[in-house]
Amino acid sequence: MSAITILLVDDHQMVREGFRALLEAQKDFRIVGEASDGLEAVRLADQLRPRVVVLDLMMPKLRGVEALRQITHRLPDTKVVVLSMHSNEAYVLEALRNGASAYVLKGSTAADLIRAVREAAAGRHYLSPPLSEPAIDAYKEKARKAGSLDIYETLTNREREVLQLTAEGHTSAQIAEKLFISPRTAETHRANLFKKLNLHSQAELIRFALQRGIVPMGNGSDASSL
Secondary structure (H helix, E strand, O other): OOOEEEEEEOOOHHHHHHHHHHHHOOOOEEEEEEEOOHHHHHHHHHHHOOOEEEEEOOOOOOOHHHHHHHHHHHOOOOEEEEEEOOOOHHHHHHHHHOOOOEEEEOOOOHHHHHHHHHHHHOOOOEEOOOOOHHHHHHHHHHHHHHOOOOHHHHOOHHHHHHHHHHHOOOOHHHHHHHHOOOHHHHHHHHHHHHHHHOOOOHHHHHHHHHHOOOOOOOOOOOHHHO
């Protein structure tokens, strides 16, 4: 049986080293690459075509959920195991809705992560304890009945990337350099996302990004002053 190829994505090198040691101890697992931010994760996934991506939910440059969405959209045969410190059902639902095959809490055991990778590779879903399928199914049904359009879903992939980088404090010139586009194009994307989200200032954009978990608290922005 062929090895399960894995791409590790976490912005902390020591964490990646720990996961690598843990997963490579399994004879049928093979680490084919590592990424330290969301943009790099999408690029390497497209290049390496791993069977499984182990992805931290909170990532710089492109948040984990958006990286997850782009990876599963571009590479339907690649499965994603999400790692997160958040046990809130809203976070779990967002990950599942965007294509995650498994959701593992960072406080889980090594056995949970190993099982999640195997289940994902086999085309099945897995939620680490204390998460449960019935609870998530109930939450999904509640969200379905609400039926309201999430305004964030109206943004294009590029607009979401510009949103996160803007919220992190990057200028249009810096965003253009990171995304390999012109400053004018970056400004156009920025203007479009402000219009779609009905935002009128940088403070409103940062507040929106914090509320959505696009950037974490303490990421250079003081929420109390917004």
